[in-house]
Amino acid sequence: MTTPPTTSEPAKAxxxxxxxxxxxxxxxxxxxxxxxIALLVPWADLDPAGRRMLAIFGVAxxxxxxxxxxxxxxxxxIILAEIALVSDEAVWALPAGFDAPAxxxxxxxxxxxxxxxxxxxxxxxxxxxKFRLDRNLAGLLLAPFGTRPSAxxxxxxxxxxxxxxxxxxxxxxxxxxxxxxxxxxxxSPDDPLRSSLALSVPVAANxxxxxxxxxxxxxxxxxxxxxxxxxxxxxxxxxxxxxPLVIIVLAVAWFYLIRAYPARTETVEIRLGxxxxxxxxxxxxYLTFALTVVLWLSxxxxxxxxxxxxxxxVVFLLAFGVMNSDDLRQLNWHVLWLVGGGIALGSGVAATGxxxxxxxxxxxxxxxxxxxxxxxxVFALVMxxxxxxSATANLMIPIGVSLAASDAIAISPVLAAVLIAVxxxxxxxxxVSxxxxxxxHATGLIETRDLARVGTxxxxxxxxxxxxxxxxxxxxxxxxx
Amino acid sequence: MVDRVELGVLVVEDEPEVRDAIxxxxxxLGSVLRVESADDVPDAREALEELADDDVVVALVLVDHRxxxxxxxxxxxxxxxxxxxxxVRKVLITGQADHQDTIKAVNQARxxxxxxxxxxPDELLAVVRSAVTDFxxxxxVDPLPFVxxxxxxxxxxxxxxxxxx
Numbered sequence: 349m350t351t352p353p354t355t356s357e358p359a360k361a362x363x364x365x366x367x368x369x370x371x372x373x374x375x376x377x378x379x380x381x382x383x384x385i386a387l388l389v390p391w392a393d394l395d396p397a398g399r400r401m402l403a404i405f406g407v408a409x410x411x412x413x414x415x416x417x418x419x420x421x422x423x424x425x426i427i428l429a430e431i432a433l434v435s436d437e438a439v440w441a442l443p444a445g446f447d448a449p450a451x452x453x454x455x456x457x458x459x460x461x462x463x464x465x466x467x468x469x470x471x472x473x474x475x476x477x478k479f480r481l482d483r484n485l486a487g488l489l490l491a492p493f494g495t496r497p498s499a500x501x502x503x504x505x506x507x508x509x510x511x512x513x514x515x516x517x518x519x520x521x522x523x524x525x526x527x528x529x530x531x532x533x534x535x536s537p538d539d540p541l542r543s544s545l546a547l548s549v550p551v552a553a554n555x556x557x558x559x560x561x562x563x564x565x566x567x568x569x570x571x572x573x574x575x576x577x578x579x580x581x582x583x584x585x586x587x588x589x590x591x592p593l594v595i596i597v598l599a600v601a602w603f604y605l606i607r608a609y610p611a612r613t614e615t616v617e618i619r620l621g622x623x624x625x626x627x628x629x630x631x632x633x634y635l636t637f638a639l640t641v642v643l644w645l646s647x648x649x650x651x652x653x654x655x656x657x658x659x660x661x662v663v664f665l666l667a668f669g670v671m672n673s674d675d676l677r678q679l680n681w682h683v684l685w686l687v688g689g690g691i692a693l694g695s696g697v698a699a700t701g702x703x704x705x706x707x708x709x710x711x712x713x714x715x716x717x718x719x720x721x722x723x724x725x726v727f728a729l730v731m732x733x734x735x736x737x738s739a740t741a742n743l744m745i746p747i748g749v750s751l752a753a754s755d756a757i758a759i760s761p762v763l764a765a766v767l768i769a770v771x772x773x774x775x776x777x778x779x780v781s782x783x784x785x786x787x788x789h790a791t792g793l794i795e796t797r798d799l800a801r802v803g804t805x806x807x808x809x810x811x812x813x814x815x816x817x818x819x820x821x822x823x824x825x826x827x828x829x
Numbered sequence: 830m831v832d833r834v835e836l837g838v839l840v841v842e843d844e845p846e847v848r849d850a851i852x853x854x855x856x857x858l859g860s861v862l863r864v865e866s867a868d869d870v871p872d873a874r875e876a877l878e879e880l881a882d883d884d885v886v887v888a889l890v891l892v893d894h895r896x897x898x899x900x901x902x903x904x905x906x907x908x909x910x911x912x913x914x915x916x917v918r919k920v921l922i923t924g925q926a927d928h929q930d931t932i933k934a935v936n937q938a939r940x941x942x943x944x945x946x947x948x949x950p951d952e953l954l955a956v957v958r959s960a961v962t963d964f965x966x967x968x969x970v971d972p973l974p975f976v977x978x979x980x981x982x983x984x985x986x987x988x989x990x991x992x993x994x
Contacts, residue, residue: 419994470992477989518991526985557993564993680992736994783994787985792977 375416382406394705397446400433401700408693412739419736420682423689430454430696449699457692461655462561462572463684468658469562470679471665472637473515478675479630480622481637482511482523487621497541497611500618502602504528505548509556509598513563514641516680517553521784524549525791527620532793540609541616546793547609547802550784551601551776555806558590558773560644561654565687566732566741566772570765572691573745575655576698577753579762583644583654589766589827593813597774600809604802629670636664683738690742694749703750712756718815720757721767724748725811728771733781733803737772744768760829763822767814774810777803834970836961837863837885841873841892841901842922847946851891851922854950855957861978862888862961870899877914888964889918889957891944894926902930905938916968918960920944922953 386403394402404426411422432439435451442448476482486507493503504524512520528549532542557564561571561583571581624630643650643657665671697703712720724744732740745768751757752764775781777800779789785799822828838855842848848866855864863885867873873890880887890908892901899907901921908914921934924946934940941963942956962980965972965987972984 474990516992518993519989522985522988522991526982526989529981529985678990680990683992683994686994738994783991786973787976787988790973790976791981 371414372416375410375414378410378414379407379416382410391705393708395446395701396443397434397448397700398702398705401430401696401702402705404429404433405693405697405702408689409743412743413735415735418682419739420685420689422739423686423692423742426689426696427454427457427692430692434696434700449695453695453699454692457695458685458688460572460575460688460691461653462568462575462691463688464662465571465655465658466562466565466568466684466687467679468640468661469514470516470684471671471675472633472640472661473519474675474679475633475661475665475671476515476637477519477523478671479625479627479633481624481630481633482515482520483527484621484624486511486524486527487619490618490620495615495617497544497613497616498606500616501544501548501606504545504618505552505598505602508549508552509559509594512553512556513559513594516683517557517564518783518787520556521550521553521787524553525787527618529791531616531618532791535613535616539612541611541613543794543798544605544609544611546788546791547798548602548605550782550788550799551605551802551806552598553784554773554776554782555594555597555601555810558770559587559594560590561586562658564773565683565738566745566769568687569690569738569741569745570769572687573694573749574762574765576691576695577749577761580653581762582647583657584647585827587645588825589818589822590770593770593810593818596813597806597810601802601806604805608801629668632668632670633665636661636670639664686736686738686742690738690745693742694746697746698750703747704754706747707751707754707756712751715757717758721759721763721819722811722815724764725767725771725815728768729775729807729811732772732775733777733807737775737782740775741769741772759819762828763819766828767819770814771811774807774814775803776806833974835863835883835885836861836888836965836970836975837865837880838957838961839873839876839880839887839890840864840866841868841870841890841896841904842866843868843893843896847893851953854948854953857954858957858961858978861975862957869896870901870904873904881913886968886970887914887917888961889920891920891922891957894921894923894930900930902926902934902938905934905940909938916964918942918964920956920960922946922948 383403386406387399391399408422408426411417431437431451431454435454436448437451489507490503493499508520508524528545532545535542561567640657640661644654647654728740728744745765748764748768749761752759752761776785779785779796779799788794840848840851842851852864852866865876865880867876877887892904894901905919908917918941919938920942921940922944941960944956958979962983965975972987976984
């Protein structure tokens with residue numbers, strides 16, 4: 349047996365180093381401790397159902413922050429715990445007088461209409477990837493931007509953002525970075541254009557996800573919570589709220605990138621796309637995609653909710669054999685369940701009155717509205733910079749919406765939900781903040797500090813816009829009450 | 830969360846100078862791949878066991894055909910017929926395999942690549958990068974830690990089904 353090359357030894361040693369306390373053990377221990385505390389402390393003004401829900405909510409906080417178990421596993425823990433503790437099938441009887449929600453309402457969260465909207469979006473996006481519609485469309489749209497580095501980055505960001513409005517931010521990033529890598533390989537190693545190209549894709553994908561209800565899970569969580577309160581927001585209204593914000597933040601990020609990383613080369617070319625697939629299934633996909641988007645955008649004309657339209661591509665793509673059982677199996681069901689767990693958490697919190705109790709812990713009346721929105725946005729930003737965007741939205745949106753619905757404060761539930769969802773998507777200062785960031789960082793082309801800088805610019809500009817300017821504009825346009 | 834998987838490459842070559850040259854040529858991948866070497870087939874089997882004990886997943890074996898005792902091709906056939914090593918990518922690096930040996934390696938061991946000696950270091954690296962990339966995609970190992978070091982575009986393509994979190 350000969351010795352391995354010395355280069356592998358330090359790497360090996362580094363990998364072997366484990367933290368003193370295992371994160372999953374810590375998460376499980378904290379969860380258990382919290383259940384005991386929540387159930388034993390005689391919380392003032394909180395009835396037994398509320399206490400049980402407080403235990404569940406705290407466990408959700410701990411597990412989603414520590415990721416002691418996978419995010420989607422926490423979602424199903426919540427559903428089972430709610431059924432076992434606060435539903436009409438509770439294994440441990442609730443006091444008479446508490447109007448326990450039917451256990452079926454918690455299961456129903458997994459098939460919430462907003463998830464059906466997302467299912468349609470997922471199937472369309474996977475179909476687009478299967479027939480390379482995304483890549484071909486990107487090639488077609490990128491051509492007019494030419495070969496000047498600053499124009500090319502603008503084009504790359506615009507197209508990445510557009511794609512990520514309909515596909516997952518992660519898939520869009522993986523797909524666009526696969527195209528960017530060979531281009532970067534052809535640049536001189538000290539050309540800052542390498543970094544700006546590698547940063548432009550994840551930043552645009554993260555921001556683009558905001559643009560439509562199906563862009564990224566926090567949007568669905570906001571819409572789901574609002575619809576449970578009887579507030580429907582149509583596709584077009586969401587886009588009217590979010591797209592101008594996407595454009596402004598993208599423009600700022602682009603300006604920052606071309607200034608901070610001035611290209612040394614005069615021209616750069618991205619080869620992308622090719623002939624559009626003209627096979628029958630591909631054509632059915634194109635038509636279904638176009639029809640679905642048209643129906644989503646024309647809801648004010650026909651009145652069919654986007655959650656119903658969202659099931660149309662599911663039916664078409666499966667019935668015409670465009671997508672098959674393998675494609676169905678590959679869908680990101682775990683993302684749907686994660687959102688479903690958040691919706692179940694929100695309905696449990698509302699049904700037990702825990703939301704009102706939590707909101708009542710603080711006297712909000714002294715706080716100006718702008719200060720409150722700032723607190724919501726900054727809190728969501730900080731949290732989702734470190735933990736999953738969906739988990740942040742799952743935890744914050746139910747409380748934020750209840751806070752807004754209470755008389756304590758003069759902002760509308762719609763505004764609270766939208767602000768939190770937006771803040772989740774604006775958080776991108778670390779490699780762990782989002783999967784697109786992780787992908788860009790894994791290419792080795794950028795350092796954590798590059799992400800930190802551009803992420804801070806995006807977060808600062810974006811949150812200033814949504815806190816100080818957007819609410820007034822949205823209200824003036826009648827987009828939010 | 831799952832700990833990141835450590836991948837390994839096993840080089841089986843009896844001549845010390847040649848073995849060292851191969852290992853040296855693979856040094857640029859040392860930060861993402863554990864490179865182990867063995868001088869004959871029994872030593873190689875032992876190395877596989879040690880790697881398994883260290884939780885290293887062997888992605889690729891590079892073998893010379895002419896070895897004392899069991900031949901390189903026979904070792905590849907053995908690996909292909911063992912469930913735990915069936916997915917391992919197999920590369921023959923040799924100047925001495927005749928027609929029959931090579932046919933056996935292709936048909937019975939599903940040989941992935943044949944490198945004729947003397948090899949070019951760049952060619953060897955390219956073959957190893959490509960073969961380990963294939964292994965990652967085929968077996969579902971998380972491609973992320975390898976994007977910067979192996980075939981980045983193809984590893985990214987393998988992630989285009991991922992959802993947001």
